[in-house]
Amino acid sequence: MFKIEQSEWLAPKVRRLVVQAPRVARRHEPGHFVIVRVCDGGERIPLTIADSDAEAGTITLVVQVVGATTEKLCALEAGGAMENVVGPLGRPTEIEEFGHAILVGGGVGTAVIYPQAAALKKSGNKVTAIFGGRSKEYVIFEKELAVHCDAVHPCTDDGSYGYHGFVTGKLKELLESCGDIGAVLTAGPVPMMRAVAEVTRPFGVKTIASLNPIMVDGTGMCGGCRVTVGSDMKFACVDGPEFDAHAVDFGELTDRLTTYRDQEALAWNRLNGCTPDPAKGESGCKLRESEEAAANQ
Secondary structure, three states, X not given: OXXXXXXXXXXXXXXXXXXXXXXHHHHOOOOOEEEEEOOOOOOOEEEEEEEEEOOOOEEEEEEEOOOHHHHHHHOOOOOOEEOEEEEEEOOOOOOOOOOEEEEEEEHHHHHHHHHHXXXXXXXXXXXXXXXXXXXXXXXXXXXXXXXHOOEEEEEEOOOOOOEEOOHHHHHHHHHHHOOOEEEEEEEOOHHHHHHHHHHHHHHOOEEEEEOXXXXXXXXOOOOOOEEEEOOEEEEXXXXXXXXXXXXXXXXXXXXXXXXXXXXXXXXXHHHOOOOOOOOOHHHHOOOOHHHHHHHOO
């Protein structure tokens, strides 16, 4: 069992968990993730490691409630425990001297770019972070990113805080005004990462996306996380999760994310005692706003 040391809400339906996992903490590098199970027999889900403390033996996970398993995970309080934490998995971020690196995070993807910011700054880069949410209450990790970045640009869809508009709007402004940008790294909803790639493409700026496909074992055995990058098929769990965003087939990735939509709805219905519409079967209950949002990512 893996003890929960700290548990707090960062934003509506977004939970920060500090978990005892000494062996993972000792080996964690930016870009790594873990596979966790809340309970015996539960679903295995991948989560990016947002931070680690090797001395304390802890890792930090940021979780958004989007279904039955994340609902259970976010219900864990300090002193509780989860059944399994396996990792660190995946290839770490390739930290280079880019000169000026821009990090673009959307929603909980902002937790992915946080350790990258620290590593890039340590390597001598100028670092700028752009991150967003629907409104001010959904903006996370601003203070943490400010510690390591030369500039931070929070964005909100409704204009309630920071830049009024999508992160891609702010990114385009910086691409047009700054001549020293060597790379853009992005993490978040698939439509956002796809849009980031299209914004940077005309500028010829190297763009790396941290992909979030369906994943089961995290070791390349199940094939569930396969993605097409250029003319090659890759397994995100062992070949990634970070790839050249200009070469990723985002359309295929989007389609594959809907594979288990009915099963996800069924699990949610059972967890919450929902009575489905007989005409639609067990998956006929209307999902909450957060599930609908996630389904469109």
